[in-house]
Amino acid sequence: MxxxxxxxxxxxxxxxxxxxxxxxxxxxxxxxxxxxxxxxxxxxxxxxxxxxxxxxxxxxxxxxxxxxxxxxxxxxxxxxxxxxxxxxxxxxxxxxxxxxxxxxxxxxxxxxxxxxxxxxxRARIIAYAKDRVKKGEINSYQDLMLPKWKGRVIARSSSNIYNQSLLSAYIANHGEKKAFLWARAVKNNMAREPEGSDRDQMRAVAAGIADACIVNTYYVGLLTNSKNEKDRQVAEKLAICFPNQAENQTGTHIxxxxxxxxxxxxxxxxxxxxxxxxxxxxxxxxxxxxxxxxxxxxxxxTSKLLKSWGPFKADPIPLDTIGKHRKAAAKTFLKAGWK
Amino acid sequence: MLNKLRSLPWLLSTLLIAAIAASPLYFILTEVQKPTQEMWEFISEEIEIPADPADTSPPENEPSPLQNYISGSLIMLAGVTTLTLIIGISTAWLTTTFRFPGRTTLTILLCLPMAIPTYVMAVMYNELLEPHKFSLFLWIRDTYSPAAAAQCSIYWKFTLAILILSLSFYPYVFLAARMAFKKQSQAYIESSRILGRSITSTFIRISLPLARPSIIAGLTLALLETINEFGAMKILGIETLTTGIFSAWLDFDELNSAVRISAIMMLIIFTLLILERLLRGNKKFHTHRSAASENPGITTSKSNITIIYTTTLAITTLAFILPIYKLIQQASLALPDQNLQPYLDLILSSSWLAIRASILIIIAATLLAYTARITPKWWILLTTKISLLGYAIPGAILGVVLLSVKGTLHQSADSTAQWLFHTTVTGLIIAYAIRFLTVGFNPIEAGFKKINHNLDEASTSLGRNKLTTLLKIHLPLLRHSFLAAAIILFVDILKELPLTLILGPSNNDTLATKTYGLFAAEERIPEGSIPALILVATSLLGLLILSTILKDKQP
The missing domain is CATH 3.40.190.10 (Periplasmic binding protein-like II)
Incomplete structure (x- = not known):
């Protein structure tokens, strides 16, 4: 037993x-x-x-x-x-x-x-208002520094990790000084202080608050496929640009x-x-x-939307390099006054 | 001597609770003593903008990030103090002083905003007001200048943030003030009226000063919630000490700097609390008659009733009906292809978690308050105040601090740690208790204050010991306080996010984490509105059940 x-x-x-x-x-x-x-x-x-x-x-x-x-x-x-x-x-x-x-x-x-x-x-791209910005007017992240975009750009807060990774890549490619100048110039071109999410930036651009914003690709997808009709209308009004595609440029940040x-x-x-x-x-x-x-x-x-954007050149910088500059990026943003 | 010995179990219980509740403080103090890290030095310095040919703006020195954080927090605190006091006290006074048809319904309506998490309220107000915000911005930009429009959007977000937080948190003041007004001795009010004071003058000279301890207790909760608010601040784009804490921790990997900022925050809060205690001095606020005689309210003219209805309904509309309307509208967009079955389990598990934690907190709070009552020594009062500081620490920082306690446990008593944090939710419940002890303590302490000390003495002289006195005399008299505590606790814990996320065991989804995932991480508002709506409904159900019990028990 x-x-x-x-x-x-x-x-x-x-x-x-x-x-x-x-x-x-x-x-x-x-x-x-x-x-x-x-x-x-x-x-x-x-x-x-x-x-x-x-x-x-x-x-x-x-x-x-x-x-x-x-x-x-x-x-x-x-x-x-x-x-x-x-x-x-x-x-x-x-x-x-x-x-x-x-x-x-x-x-x-x-x-x-x-x-x-x-x-x-995912790629960090620039979305712009179809009716106010001509195709080809923005081609790179650096274009957003130009005086002609004064009061026409918006982006979310610098404490956001996607912005930090973008700036980390910038630091890895061009050095801290140039990254600071970029962040400072874009901050000075902003139509308002950063607030809200990527989705909110696109809604503001569609409403005419600004003409261009920096967002992740899948947020465009979220708006396009949203259950909310207002969101889909926002997506309708926007076009996107994969920045820095020219031969001598770094490619879009991914x-x-x-x-x-x-x-x-x-x-x-x-x-x-x-x-x-x-x-x-x-x-x-x-x-x-x-x-x-x-x-x-x-x-x-396979998604229709992503297919419609076509292929693009991605920044070939090794991803771990981006990770290594993340603190420098946070500091640079703070210095540049990008809230 | 014998008397002292009798108090011993009570003292020990207080010390035990304090030891557990103060464990995070110990960690914070040791962290603050360590040398400062890079970010701390960086954020506490003014920003110098280097001369740069590409930068057309004139060279200027901007305030340091730390100054920005502090001013953001102070603006929020000042705004929320003003608005919550105005809304909370006026509604509480109107609904207790006057008797009119529909009074109970209005009272319940006024509590409902508590059921909506602040970040949900912020998201919904954003949805509601965004078109108007945009048109205002465009109008100012086109009539004045882009700079004016940018400035206006800063005013807008602060105004909106103060409004949202006040609408979320005024019920703390309302509930506390209402309980105080209701329990006020009629003798005072009647004497004042007979001596020729108007109702308004009686309110300002008699009722309001008498209700002060309760109102302050309610306001303290509202302010602590305000200073710790993260979700709504993030959504609205306002920088406060709390967002600074997160930036230090997440962007700079400097937990030490984060802890340092939270220490500043706790210092502000602690100073405020001590200051209020000093200003209050030794005044006693209990009523001279038995607390059982409740303010029945006076009848008033039709026009006055119209005014009362208009004010309270306007507030309810802003704080509850509008956001709920938006929430339902959003949820209905996503509802058709949703399977609601899993939500049933989620409702049950989330509620059960909140109920268990609430019971634990009420027991601990009663022990603390009773010990302070029978042994009113300064060191007991100090110990009590220290045990209540958990609420002053931002939830996420408290979570991280408790993680290190957990780490220590894993190394010394692994099986206990496994049981606490991995196989059960006990660890999470204790964490809730540390965080929300104040929420339970305040109404219970206020309730004790309203009980005349003569009752204790009478009971003792009749040969009853402290425990019997507590069980037979105090507990029945305190039932309103317990229910008030239970209501707020249940709802607060149901909404709690950071501790649940950081300390929960595997597969521990709650309604709040589900909402958070869809709102914040996926930014899918319609889909997230479904768990949000269920969360609000569950809170409401809790509120209603408790208020029904409350009504039945009334003599």
């Missing part, structure tokens, strides 16, 4: 440990509902349960650091390369890769030391959402599997439709 009991206990225990290994825990800054659907699909295919903790990237980094070797997180997901690099600098990640990942993710969109892997791409395996990940193999899933062609094909983000291979975007 006792042996039977012992055996059942042992089997139970074994199956419990087996069960517990059939999971992966993500600490994620991405709050998208579409991601949740992808995780469900992943569970259906692999039987691996996905647990999520969602918070701001920096809070998650602090949390992983404090939890140290007791941290249940397998995967850290951020919506910006700056945070991934910060996590790496804080020593909470481990290098992790697989043949599949190497194959699926273009080299420029993953860390050279395999600490992180991108899975979606950024990624990406994942990284945590240093003390209890389920490292599952974390890699999830990254492989997110970068697989099946998952990749969904992003352009659901969140209006570009897939890793931009030409594969």
């Amino acid at each position: 006792r042996t039977i009991l012992n055996k059942t206990a042992a089997i139970l225990l074994l199956s419990l440990t087996a069960l517990s290994a059939k999971e992966v825990t993500i600490y994620s800054y991405r709050h998208y509902e579409a991601d949740k659907k992808l995780y469900k699909q992943f569970t259906a295919e692999t039987g691996i349960k996905v647990n999520t903790v969602k918070a701001k990237a920096d809070a998650l980094i602090t949390r992983i650091k404090e939890e140290a070797d007791k941290c249940p997180a397998d995967l850290f997901i951020a919506a910006d390369v700056g945070r991934l690099v910060k996590a790496q600098e804080e020593g909470i990640l481990q290098p992790a890769t697989s043949e599949l990942l190497q194959k699926q993710v273009p080299k420029a969109l993953r860390d050279s030391n395999n600490f992180w892997t991108g899975f979606t791409v 950024n990624i959402s990406g994942g990284a395996v945590c240093k003390h990940a209890p389920n490292k193999a599952n974390a890699i599997k999830l990254l492989e899933f997110l970068t697989s062609s099946k998952a990749q094909s969904t992003f352009s439709e659901t969140t209006s983000e570009y897939p890793l291979i931009r030409e594969n975007a």
Whole structure:
């Protein structure tokens, strides 16, 4: 009797440990509902349960650091390369890769030391009012410095990470001094102090408050596909420009959402599997439709809107360089008085 | 001696609560003593604009970012103080002094704005007013100058921010003032009226000074919420100390500088609280008769009733009906292709979390307030005040501070830490308790103040011990205070964001985090309006259930 009991206990225990290994825990800054659907699909295919903790990237980094070797997180997901690099600098990640990942993710969109892997791409572009700005009048980020744009430009606050990454790239390409001059000149050309989100900037441009604004590509997608008719009307009034496309120019600034395996990940193999899933062609094909983000291979975007914009030249600067200049960028913005 | 021994369990409970609640303060104090980091020095200096050929504007020195943060915070505090006091006190006075049909309904209507999270209110007001803002901007730009238009948009956002925060937070003052007015001894009011003072003069000379401790308690909450507000400030583009804290932490990776700024903020708050206590001196505010005689209100003329209705309905429209109308309109855009089933679980889990935390807080607050009552020593009062400081720390900073407490626990007692933070929500509930202890404490303390000390003495002389006195005498008399505390706590915790995000275990979605995800991260207002609306409805349901209990219990 006792042996039977012992055996059942042992089997139970074994199956419990087996069960517990059939999971992966993500600490994620991405709050998208579409991601949740992808995780469900992943569970259906692999039987691996996905647990999520969602918070701001920096809070998650602090949390992983404090939890140290007791941290249940397998995967850290951020919506910006700056945070991934910060996590790496804080020593909470481990290098992790697989043949599949190497194959699926273009080299420029993953860390050279395999600490992180991108899975979606967005570009920071200039949107302008069709009726007041002629096509070709704005061609580069630098154009926004010109006196002719005085009182005609708006952008969101400098504490926003997308602006900071843009300026980090500027610093990496042109140096701190030039970045300061750019930020200062654009700030002086602003029609109003920065307020609101990227979406709000576009609404203000459509209303005539300003003629051009700096926004991320997927926000244009959000407006175009919004449930709110007013938003769609806003999108109607705007045209976009991928800046710095000329041959001697840097190309449009891009950024990624990406994942990284945590240093003390209890389920490292599952974390890699999830990254492989997110970068697989099946998952990749969904992003352009659901969140209006570009897939890793931009030409594969299926959404009508993204296709209509056509191909563009992206700034080839390594993404980790952008991450490394993020503090200098924040400081430069503060100095330039860009609120 | 014996008496002292009897107080011992109470003293110990207070010290224990204080020790837990003050653990974040200890961390903050040690951080402040460390050498300053780069950003601190950078933001506290005036900005010098280097001469530059491409820059046509004349060289000028601009105020340091820190000066900007401080002035932004002070403007908000001044504006919200003025508006919440005006709205809160006037509505409370009108609905308690006069008796008229529909009084209860109006009273409930006036509490409803509490159910709307401030950031939701800000988003909705943005949606409502954006077209008008744009036309005003364009008109000023075209009639005057672009610079005037830019200046006007600064005035606009401050005015709007003060309005939104005041509409969100006046119920704190309203509820506190209303309770005070209601419980005021009729003897004072009647004497004043018989001696020939008008109703208004009685209000200014008698009712208002008597209600002061309660009103201050309510105002304190409103101001603490104001100074810590992050979401709405971000949406409206206003820089305050709190947004500065986030900039230090997120943009510069300098938690130390962030903690330093929050220390300044807490210093301001602590000074204000101490100042008020000193100004109040040793005055006692309890009524001389049994507290049971409530102000029944006086009947008044038709024209006065019309005025009362117009004022209160105007405020309710601004603070509740308009934003809700917009919220419903937005939600209806996204409703057709939404599966509402998952929201049911979310309502239950979010409410259950808020209920558990509220109960814990009410128990802790009662222990604190009762100990301070039976042992009114200065060091007990100080300990009590220190335990209440959790509310003065911005939620996210408190969250990060508690993360480090959690880290220490993981290293020393891992199984406890796992239980607290990973397998259950206990850790999160304790965090809520640290943050919201003041919210529960204020109405309960005010309630204790209204109970005449003679009752305690009578009970003691009849041989009852402290516990029996508390259970048999105080608790029944305090039920209004408990309900007032429970209402505010339930609603506040339901809306809470930063602690829930930072400390929650895996898969711990709440209505608030869901709303936040769709509003802030995805910027999908129609989709986010659905959880927002459900959050408001759940809060409302809580409010209604509690106010029904309140009404039934009335003699």
